[in-house]
Amino acid sequence: MKDFSTVLVAVDFSDSSDNAFQMALAMAIRFSARLLVLHVINEPVDLRGFYVPHISFEKLEEEIEEGAKKMMESFCRRNLTTFENFECLIVPGLPYEQIIQQAEEKSADLIVLGTHGRTGLDHVLFGSTAEKVVRKSPVPVLTVRLEEDSA
Numbered sequence: 079m080k081d082f083s084t085v086l087v088a089v090d091f092s093d094s095s096d097n098a099f100q101m102a103l104a105m106a107i108r109f110s111a112r113l114l115v116l117h118v119i120n121e122p123v124d125l126r127g128f129y130v131p132h133i134s135f136e137k138l139e140e141e142i143e144e145g146a147k148k149m150m151e152s153f154c155r156r157n158l159t160t161f162e163n164f165e166c167l168i169v170p171g172l173p174y175e176q177i178i179q180q181a182e183e184k185s186a187d188l189i190v191l192g193t194h195g196r197t198g199l200d201h202v203l204f205g206s207t208a209e210k211v212v213r214k215s216p217v218p219v220l221t222v223r224l225e226e227d228s229a
């Protein structure tokens with residue numbers, strides 16, 4: 079059986095990704111693997127000077143990044159009390175693209191993610207991160223569904 083030496087878990091701080099995280103942690107412990115905890119700051123493409131050319135969003139971006147770092151720190155403090163072989167990553171971009179790119183760059187053997195995210199948007203209309211990662215990733219993907227999910 080193949081060993082997993084690096085497991086990447088994608089977290090958006092939703093109940094679904096918290097649940098997926100617990101599965102990823104259990105697998106990392108089981109395989110003595112390194113756990114990469116990734117959060118992608120959804121790139122606000124439309125805020126980048128197209129509509130209002132002279133306004134600067136650097137400050138806003140800094141604050142968003144600061145907020146994301148704090149959420150990630152608190153998440154790891156709560157969830158990784160005894161497990162030490164982990165790395166937290168925060169990157170901007172499109173979640174599905176970054177999840178795949180980071181997994182490839184960091185040579186992950188497995189991507190773990192929830193079936194649903196924080197927004198609760200209808201994936202038929204807006205596209206689902208989970209679905210795109212499953213369809214496009216060359217790295218094996220494990221999706222974890224929350225018991226009470228009805229969709």
Ligand code: AMP
Nearest residue numbers: 088089090118191192194195206207208
């Ligand atoms: P979705 O397909 O968008 O409903 O989200 C499904 C799963 O993708 C979530 O449970 C997370 O595991 C992951 N995910 C979604 N958005 C992000 C994000 N911005 N950063 C990291 N992981 C994400």
